[in-house]
Amino acid sequence: MNPKLYILCIEDEPEVLDAITRDLADFEAHFCLEACASAEEAKTLLNGLSDEDSRVAAILCDHVMPGQRGIELLIELTESDLPVLKHTRKILFTGQAGHEDTIEAINHGGIDHYLAKPWDPDKLVDIIREQLTTYVIQARLDPLPLLSFLNRERLTEYMRKHQPISDV
Amino acid sequence: MSELTERSEDECSGEGDLSQILGFIEAEPSLSQRIESLEAGESLLHEADSRKRLWLILQGTLRLNKTNAAGERLRLDELGPGEIVGILSYYTREKSFFGVEASTDSRIFSISWDSFDRLHTDHPHLHKLMEKRVRESFTRRYRRLVHLHLEMDRLNEALKHERSELRTTVEELEKTRERLVHREKLAVLGSVLPGIAHELNNPTASISRNADYLESILKATFVDASAGDAIERFWQAGVKAPLVGTTQQREQMSKIAEVDPATPRPLQRRLAVLPPELLENLLKTIKNETTVIRCLHSFEAGRFLHTLRSSAHRIERLVHSLKRYARTHNEAAAEVDLAVGLRDTLLILGSRLREIEVRYEPGRVPSVRANEDELNQIWTNLLTNAADAVGDDGVIEITLSTEARKTLSETKAGVLVEIADNGPGVAEALREKIFEPNYTTKGRGGNFGLGLGLGIARTIIERYGGTIHVEGNHPRGARFVVWLPQAS
DSSP states (O other): OOOEEEEEEEOSOHHHHHHHHHHTGGGGGTEEEEEESSHHHHHHHHHHHTTSSEEEEEEEEESSOSSSOHHHHHHHHHHOOOGGGTTOEEEEEESOOOHHHHHHHHHHSOOSEEEESSOOHHHHHHHHHHHHHHHHHHTTOOOGGGTTTSOHHHHHHHHHHOOOOOOO | OOOSOOOOTTHHHHHHHHHHHHHHHHHOHHHHTTEEEEOTTOEEEOTTOOOOEEEEEEESOEEEEEEOTTSOEEEEEEEOTTOEESHHHHHHOOSOSSEEEESSSEEEEEEEHHHHHHHHHHOHHHHHHHHHHHHHHHHHHHHHHHHHHHHHHHHHHHHHHHHHHHHHHHHHHHHHHHHHHHHHHHHHHHHHHHHHHHHHHHHHHHHHHHHHHHHHHHHHHHSOTTTOHHHHHHHHHHHHOOOOOHHHHHHHHHHHHHHOTTSOHHHHHHHTTSOHHHHHHHHHTTTOHHHHHHHHHHHHHHHHHHHHHHHHHHHHHHHHHHHHHHOOOOSOOEEEOHHHHHHHHHHHTHHHHTTSEEEEOOOOOOOEEEOHHHHHHHHHHHHHHHHHHOOTTOEEEEEEEEEEEEOSSOEEEEEEEEEEEOSSOOOGGGTTGGGSTTOOSSOSSSOOOSSOOHHHHHHHHHHTTOEEEEEEOSSSSEEEEEEEEBOO
16 A cells, blocks of 8 residues: 655646646645645654655745745755655745755755646646656555556556665 | 176276286286287187186176076176176086176176186286185175065065965956856846747736636626625636635635535535635535535636736836836936835735735925936835845834934934834945945846836935935844935
């Protein structure tokens, strides 16, 4: 039995946050989508998750936000040892990040993907699907229930090579 | 180079010796026939020659040369009357260390090593005099060596100093170049901004207009006569109401899940952005899915229109600010109400300042004479600086008051604008520096603010006879104080 899987979206502009969650609504068949308006809110939510049999599969985070900025949050999360954050895929999502910020994100933030605004909804769904597939493989989850939902080819390939043993 | 020929105090005795030697030589035909003449520029000895002779300079000067590693011939020393050439080779029995040539027409007394050695027995007195000349020649050259060392040391020091000055100059030049490039970029940006603003205005206007057209059509579609009040209320809420926050959304999602656990999460999420009273209303009818969806659609259609319109409005405001930023300031000064200008600026900066507590109680103050756009840009600059400076629990306080200022001859009534924040403040040492042109604490590149630099702010304010400075804000933060004379 797989744990309860979450996708966290962090974005300070309500309209944009609403649009992202709408674009990702299809993933809710297997993942629980959580929308947060700030880094603080995301951290409170994550701390609330830590006791349960829950795992965060992916975090999609805006960079330019009041309070803690996206990269700072992702760095902090990368360094934290919350069990829910093991193997979590991190996607930085921004309309404005300088060159230096990008370098910092890649070097220290453990960012897995960098997505520029404005975004193409189909592309966003593709990217998240690939990242979730990678998560399922790295966290050694049971890929069977997710086969038709994520990247079938990669998951089948993985199943051929490994006997699924849970590592989360 | 400094003086090449240094004459020491033994010159006088040297001259005395020389006239004695000369008298001796001239009286002795076997010696006087060894007196030779050299024309200026004529070479006596090349480096590494093996002439096995000594020469006593009777008249004129001779130059010592030495070839350096680069193959250039350096002038090392000049020898005058009474000095002896060829001493080094004589004592070391080596080939000539220097090259020697006449720098003026000269007369020299030439004597082979053998004859010189024989002087001891042949002419003991002359020998004694000549030996003294040799000693003195050495002494002078040694002294000169020491002087040269000292001189070299001085030159090295001077060189070191010059090099460090040069380095500073190069650094300065690089900085200046960077500033010029930056300024050039801003100038280019300024010149293309009006065009870009214009190009942006058209699609933005079209978004706004189309949203208006859609509104009447959508409203007619959803809120028809058969629909009843409920649908209209949802429509209205969508068009007007702000979205509920994420925390509240989460709470409402669990409430929905409690009432009807079968509701799929995406639908829960969509319902959870409804204003609480409408959601309450809808939860009662949740068994009738068609109605629920119809109400939700009505709400969402209205909300999308609202978002479309507010986004277009945001672009419009941005374009407006960009145009103001790019405008050249040649408009005439007029009587300006600072309270109105500050209010407008706060309006434009709305999104920049959300999350920050802005305390501003607009009072009535007399008008000042200035260009309103220029002043607004200064407020923009001061407020965005303050917004950048404060962290969590940021507070910006704006105060407007009157203050008379005395000059030597008169008392001037004026208006005081104070913008204080609770950020880290401005270090004492920087309180003047921040008003220098091109001073910035922000990173290079991407940071393109809408305001002007503090340097330009000061220039503008001083042009209107006012002042701007910064002080500490108790207990922490910075307080920018602008004073402008009241319009007469």
